[in-house]
Amino acid sequence: MNTIKSYDYTVVEKKWQDKWFKDRIYEAKKDGGKKFFIHFAYPGVSGYLHVGHMRGFTYCDIIARYKRMSGYNVLFPAGFHASGIPSVAFAKKVERGDRETIALLQKNGCSDEIIKKLSDPREVVHYFSKVYVEDYWKRFGFLIDYSRLMDTISKGYNRFIQWQFHKLYQKNLLIQKPHFAPYCPQCGPVAVDKSETDVSKGGNAEILEFTIIKFKMRDGTILPAATLRPETIFGVTNMWVNPDAIYQKIRIDNEIWICSKECTKKLSYQMENIELLYEEVKGKDLVGKTCFVPLINREIPILSGTFADPNIATGLVMSVPAHAPYDWIALVESKKDIDPIQIIDVKGFGTNPAKEVCEQLNIHSQTETEKLDQATEILYKKEFHTGFLNENCGVYAGIKVSDIKDQVRNDLIEKKLATVMREFSEEVICRCGEKVVIKQIPDQWFIKYSDENLTEMSKQHVSSMNIYPQEYKEEMPKVLEWFDDRAVIRKGSWLGTEFPFKKDWIIEPISDSTLYPAYYIVSKYVNENKIISDEMTNEFFDYIFLGIGKAKNNTWRTIRSDFEYWYPVDINLGGKEHKTVHFPVFLMNHVAVMPERKWPKGIFVHWWVTQKGREKISKSKGGAEPIPQAATTYGVDAMRLYYAHVGSPFVDVEWDPEVVNKYKNRIINIWKFINQLIKTRSTKEDKHLDKWLKSIINRRIQKIIDAFEKYDIRVASNEIFFEIQKDLQWYLKRNGGNKKLLEETITTWIKLMTPIIPHLAEEIWHILGRKNYISNETYPTPNPMDISEEDELGEQLISQTIKDIHEILKVTRIKAKKIHIYTASSWKHKMMQQAIELEKENKLDMKNLMKTAISELEMKDLGKEVSSYANKIIGEIKKMNESDKKQYTIPIDEKKHLEQSVDFLKKEFSTDFEIHKADEKNIYDPMKRAKLAVPLRPAIFIE
RNA sequence: GCAGGGGUAGCCAAGCCUGGCCAACGGCGACAGACUCAAGAUCUGUUCCUGUAGAGGUUCAGGAGUUCAAAUCUCCUCCCCUGCACCA
Structure with missing residues (x-):
């Protein structure tokens, strides 16, 4: 009984992959029948992937294989997202000999010769593209149409994207307006994001919009106070300056401002017409003077407040002691005789909410910042949601705080009593060591996703789409509504397509990845050298995708007919990180550019494989198991079954080697079980039992197909791998042993398994003497004639008894x-x-x-x-x-x-x-x- | 702040849309038995509480409600998580 040894999954998996790929069974064929176009959100190519990434890819292959077997012509292409900074960053690391990076490459079997080449970003892209195809996708037996591979930095793709932007331009969906973006004075534009590719600190920073309110001094000089709560202007009693900070005078248009030195520098990136006056003012020299609250023209004193941080915004803070805990405590400490002015009525508080909340938390000093932050948050939330401005607020009296905030700000700006300054919520440091600032780009180009017509049409289209999970279908219209204009070009060292309307500016990586499934139709012909990029003009794409103009040759006609056949996309599958960015733009660009019948038909969102403790598996943390290693340890079929069965696609699952190992055992167990069944010699018939088995298997088939049709892969795999096995075990236990029936059942059973564990299925198929591929077989369908309610009920009677x-x-x-x-x-x-x-x-x-x-x-x-x-x-x-x-x-x-x-x-x-x-x-x-x-x-x- | 997701037995995780097939799929773990020299694997059974006849009791974050009937519908409360733009 050492059949266990006879299942060498490594050999079996390799054998069938070699055969499938040699015979190119993966190639999409259009023979006029039903078609199904599925793809996954193509991955970025700037490093090795980990086992978490295989989850989505595997779902895609399972669905594609199921559809193939169900009589569809399936197009399942794949490509590589190469635009952006990541590959550039990777190349830079190699270039400067970053030890960690080199070690990672070596560990993955990369030769020194290749490593040398990887200081070129394009080589990085090519190297990893090959790794993905050979070590990941082919290794997992995916029937991706490898004749259509493409990436986003090829010439042909660039032409395609430029065409897309011409279309957007023609439709008035490209607009220009000022934009504020993170910027390193040394390196240029940087990305601030959690993975911290560009920055060494502050990846979680958000851009806050401070309202800068202009308080005039007696001599006309302006003290710009920064606040996030402009509506509290009516409660201002004094101004805080940091006595130890150095302030500077600057001229903005016709105004003279005094703000912190640090602020001057930041403002110079955000405003035009700033002129340094090279006149310093010490904070302590301002203390004791007065200024006027705009709008209400109340004269107020300038006081010393050490908590006023010159690094934050202007370094000047207006004081609202009735509603800001910091201000209240500072005022108490200053021992000045100033009465707070209450301007917000809020349930649960009296005439001085700030004082009350400070007392509750037992705060006595400006230095207790942690408690003060907490107090601020409590009070702010309460006031924002339940507070009303009171009679001290002039025309705004009686209005809810949450409704009035923006209005007060806008009114002040309109009266030129205020302006806006953008500031990070925390310090951001570039990889080069420089502080990152926020820079204004006065004439940035945007895709106008806020366009009403576009939004409305997209929203309407959603209702006719197949979107999984259902919750996301309901969420999508709201996301589309919320999605704002997106800045689309950037100047700097990164890969991508040149923006056709501004030389040397590159289209950013989200915006060049929205229509790309359409390019899979073309890429095949590019790869086969049937068309060259020079031929791929705007006229070409107009003809292919829109049917405008005339074909220049037969290749054009062929590609056009391919597009007509395969498009639109039936399923675009991607991780949950794509919910609020990629999927909305994918949809909206199709709506904007393509004719309605080519708009996407479906989206499938899957959740992640996380590390223990629900942490996202991250490349930087290196915590994830490399894919080829995992494939060797567990076997590909085991991993495919693991992804399919371990949980619903719509929850995060924790990667746990022990659990994966259980699925490995399951695979071996199924192998042994089937081999044992095959050996059955008996030809004994049992009318009742045999009818029961046929009947129950038919019910399973129905359930499996129902599940697959809804892409409910977990339910399908549960039926296939657990329930059917139980049925067969019961049949044996009941002493069933009809060889012919068992063979029929096994044949059906392994067909059912094929989309999920194709290698093992293929192996058994051939053990049973078949010569063709089970991967090309037809999926079982239930036969109503085989249902026998009486025999099923009979068995139920026995087991109940x-x-x-x-x-x-x-x-x-x-x-x-x-x-x-x-x-x-x-x-x-x-x-x-x-x-x-x-x-x-x-x-x-x-x-x-x-x-x-x-x-x-x-x-x-x-x-x-x-x-x-x-x-x-x-x-x-x-x-x-x-x-x-x-x-x-x-x-x-x-x-x-x-x-x-x-x-x-x-x-x-x-x-x-x-x-x-x-x-x-x-x-x-x-x-x-x-x-x-x-x-x-x-x-x-x-x- | 905006938009969304979720809290189910020791753990993971179905069910919730379309109320009754629900003591609540499945897996893991645990316990007992089988196979075995033994270990692993595998197979069978048990795994909320009570019970000497196949039964009864109490459960699905907490509270209130709708209903003949609620894990499932409604409302309130508490707690956890995700995305938010030049990042792919």
Whole structure:
């Protein structure tokens, strides 16, 4: 029995992959039938992937394989997203000999010669593209159409993107306006994001918009106070300056401002017309002077406040002691006699909310920043959601804070009493060591996603799409509504397509990845050298995608007809990180550029594989198992089954080697089990059992297909790998052994498995003597003729009876000498059916039931027993659902079924059995059990 | 702040849309038995509580409600998570 050794998954998997790929069974063929176009959001190519990434890819291959086997021509292409900074960053690391990077490459078997080449970003892209194809996708047996591989930095693709932007321009969806973006004075534009590719600190920073309110001093000089709560202007009692900070005078347009030195530098990137006056003002020299609150022209003192940080915004803070805990505490510490002015009425607080919350948290000093931050948050939230501006607020009195915030700000700006300054929520440091600032780009280009027409059409289209999970379908219209204009070009060292309307500016990587599935139609011909990039003009794409103009040659016509056949995309599959960026732009660009019948038909979003503790697996943390290593350790089929079955696609799962190992055992177990079944020599037929097996397998097939049609891969795999195996085990346990039937069932079974574990299925297929590929076979469909309700019910009767006997034995702890089983009297069956009939007509009650029952002659004699049974089932039936009721209408000879199985029962309980029917005369029934028997629940007596 | 997701037995995780097939799929773990020299693997059974006859009781974050009937619908409360733009 060392079949375990005979399943060498490494060899088997390699063997079939070689054959599939040599025979190019993956190539999409259009033969006029139904088509299905599926792809995954193509990955960036700037490093090795990990086992988490394989989850989505695997779903895609499973769906594609299922569809192939279900009679569709499937197009499942793949490509590489090469634009942006990542590959440039990687190349830079190699160039400067970053030890970690080099070690990673070496560990993955990269030769020194290749490593040398990888200081070129384009080589990085090519190297990793090859790794993905050979070590990941082919290694997992994916039937991707490898003849269509492409990346986003090829010439042809560039032409394609430029065409797209011409179209957007023509449709007035490209607009220009000022934009503010992170910028390193040394390196130029940088990306601030959690993975911190560009920055060494502050990846979590957000860009905050401070309102800068202009407080005039007596000499006309402006003190610009920065605030996130402009509506509190009516409660200002004083100004805070940091006595130890150095402030500077600057001229902006015709105004003279005083702000911190640090602020000057930042502002110079955000505003035009800033002129340094080279005049410093010490903070402590401002203390004691006064200034005027704009709008209400109240004169207020300037006080010393050490918490006013020159690094944050302007370094000047307006003081609202009634509503800002910091201000309140500073005011207390200053010992000045100033009355706070309450301007917001909020439930649960009195005339000075800031004071009250400080007292609650026991705060006494400006230095207790942690508590003060907490106090600020509590108060702010409360006031924002439930507060109203009071009579001190002039025209704004009586309005809810949450409704008024932006209005106060806009009014102030309109009256030129305020302006806006952008600031990071925390310090951001570039990889070069320089502080990152926010820079204004006055004429940035945007794609106008806010366009009403575009948004509306996209939203409407969503309702006709297949979007999984359902929750995302409901979310999508809201996302589209919320999605704002997106800046699309950038100047700097990164890869991508040159923007056609501004030389040397490159289209950013999200915007060049929206229509790309359409390019898979073209890439095949590019790869086969049937068309060269120079030929791919705007006229070319107009013809291919829009049918405008004339074909220049036959290749054009062929590509056009391919596009007409394959497009639109049926499923675009991607991780949940794409929900709010990639999928919306994917949809909206199609709506903007393509004709309506080419708009996407479906989106499938999957969740992640995380590290233990729910952390996202990250490349930088290196915590993830390399894919080829995992494939060797567990086997590809085991990993595919793991992804398919471990959880719903719509939850995160934790990567746990032990769990994956269980699936590996499962694969070996299935291998052994099937081989054992194949060896069955017996040709014994058992009419009932064989019919039962056929019937139950047919039901499974129906359920599996239903699940697959909804892409419910987990349910499908549960049925295939767990439920069917249980059925077969029951068949064997019941002593079934019809070789012919078993072989048929196995054939069906491995076909069912093929989309999920194609290698093992293919191997067994050939062991069974088949010469073609199971991967090209047709997926099983249920045959209604094979359904036998009676035989299924019979088996259910047996297993229910066994369960009952077990329970009795357990509770009573008797050792059985002999077990008697009594099936219910015929009149009980009859009455049950009558009752169900009456229920259907809504006439079920005691009177009607008894009337119907008594009309049957034999029941007359039974008297009381009849009425008490009738009483009992009336209640029961009312609680039954349709399938419960249906069971009782299936004609079944319980006694016959039990008698057929008596040998099995004897073996199961190692004891003697006798089957009786309750209405037989003179049966052995010392404990008077027989009368307790009811349909489908025979009475039991154990002696 | 904006938009969204979620809290189910020791753990992971179905079910919730379309209320009754639900003591609640499946897996893992645990326990018992089988196979075995043994270990692993595999197979069978048990795994909320009670129970000497197949039963009963109490459960699906907490609270209130709708209903003949609620894990499932409604409302409130508490707690956790995700995305938010020049990052792919």
